[in-house]
Amino acid sequence: MSTTTKRAYNFNAGPSALPLEVLQKAQAELVDFQGTGMSVMELSHRSATFEAVHNEAIANLRKLFAVPDNYEIVFLQGGASLQFSMIPMNFLTEGKRANYVLTGSWSEKALKEAKFSGEAVASVSTKENKYKNIPTEVEVGENDAYVHITSNNTIYGTQWKTFPETGNVPLIADMSSDIMSKPVDISKFGMIYAGAQKNLGPSGVTVAIIRKDLLESANTNLPTMLKYDTFVANNSLYNTPPTFGIYMLGEVLKWIEAQGGLEQVAKNNEAKAALIYDAIDNSNGFYYGHAEEGSRSLMNITFRVADEELEKQFLKEAEEAGFVGLSGHRSVGGCRASTYNAVPTEACQALADFMKAFQAKHQ
Template identity: 85%
Template sequence: MSTTTTRAYNFNAGPSALPLEVLEKAQAELVNFQGTGMSVMELSHRSATFEEVHNTAIANLRKLFAVPDNYEVLFLQGGASLQFTMIPMNFLKEGQTANYVLTGSWSEKAFKEAKLFGEAVAPISTKDNKYKNIPTDVEVAATDAYVHITSNNTIYGTQWKQFPNTGNTPLIADMSSDIMSKPVDIEKFGLIYAGAQKNLGPSGVTVVIVRKDLLENANGNLPTILNYKTFADNNSLYNTPPTFGIYMLGEVLKWIEAQGGLAQVEKNNEAKAALIYDTIDNSNGFYYGHAEKDSRSLMNITFRVADEELEKKFLQEAKEAGFVGLNGHRSVGGCRASTYNAVPVEACQALADFMKQFQANNQ
């Protein structure tokens, strides 16, 4: 039986909405997966049954995201935050610099970790503009081991529309909050990483897509579990992986394919975001966005209500009306609607309608 009527309008920034069809399939298979008499959570990660789940998820990710053969697809743990550490450990060598483009809090955190392992610089930052925009270009030095960007900024609601050209210097991107929300030219990147809990599944799985030649030239004298090559050489099965998370990720990938693939998903996301942005832009200043228009995110719509007391009232009434997760990040306040892949257009339409009615009632 469908649980549609009891579902909240979920605009949480993460963990975030999952496709209802995926949740219902997982519910149906929870205690007896493919006739095994066990849940997928109970399967041995060395079993043929789980290996098929694991390999199918990797194959489908490769297919949907058009990942070239000279890249590895890895499933890790520890979230993007562990990647902040693993990247400089593996790729920042003596005599080199790590180049970080600062566009928000998460790029700041990544930069902070890199400085623990070597020389890290941040020649470009939009902090002076309160992280309202994405830079138009990057600066690359001959000594740069890599250039690191955050493709979408959940807290400030900004997103790279065109990725920078870094030449022979590997471009590394934290895509935690917009991975697989649109087609991407993977060959622009040396490494992409993303926590799954925005667009790809539940929390617990971290996807890493890394060019093989980078692995071959990475630092070798590392703890085994912090070496990317460990996971590449063992099909991400060196130790027990997050089996349920990988199963769910695989089901979300099947759902993305059923939507028509990433090109259609991008169109859906543009349409959903437009419903809310248009409401903001047509409110005559009652609502106003944080991000500059040419840097606006399709995943995280950040905005304020012009009057602080009305903003509190807006958030309270929205909560009472069944909207979840509209409070802005605790570090900046305001309002935020996260419209990830699995957030249905009906939820975005309902929010736009609520915003218009709230304005009409409070002007």
């Protein structure tokens, strides 16, 4: 199939770019999947054909992300936002507190939901610094049920470079916007969760990687669909899962492996982000970034044009030139380029060139 399809320069924050090769394969298989005479969307989730797709996706995720055997992998629905509630419902046991590190809007929302289940506090926050940085230290209490962080902040453009040490207290991370963008030492975490719609596939699938001992001590007095054990015991097939989303996630994982695995993907992401950050840093103040240099995200590059009217013109001309999704989040404004795994180097180079040309024309 031709790979010369005209594609937008897609910098959307999520749902976001998917690999062209994956989309083309899905297109080719859409009507007749593996000779079944049915689309994968029409297959019963109880069928052997779909179970093979499902199990292969889990196995490939475990292999590529180097998930140890003492962790369960489950596919859920409801996005990361439902996890904001499920995590404290399952793991915030009586007499304990939940410890949240606030580095942006999504960690604020996670804390808000946790308070419905018990004592939940923000032990550290960078809000006073307008969420421009990642904290250098995290306070861990003896009575903490867990410590929760957001590994990458899509709105403010910050990212944890090294993860905090929390001792015997489980570290739980919302990795929705940087999962599978680089190798991670899974053993540092009690749980990792992520919506798929940024680096793993289409919206509708949520991945949770949970250490078995954490599951064993979880609260069991919960509705069936709000217990992680329900999904572990049924291989994520207790009810009808988002079958097409899981199929696509599986194909994205195969694509990551074909790129050379996470080590190569990480190098690609560093190179892509550097193209845009260099355009910002070498602009003599024409552009300036939101995040402090040591906390800059490789996934979401947030920046402003020094002149507000020129910023509006920049976004207008960028859209006309085929760049999609460059407006910053409505809560902070400005500009944002989301450079997830599937965003090609060519798109990042084109944006950097556009930024330099715009500056030359308007400075």
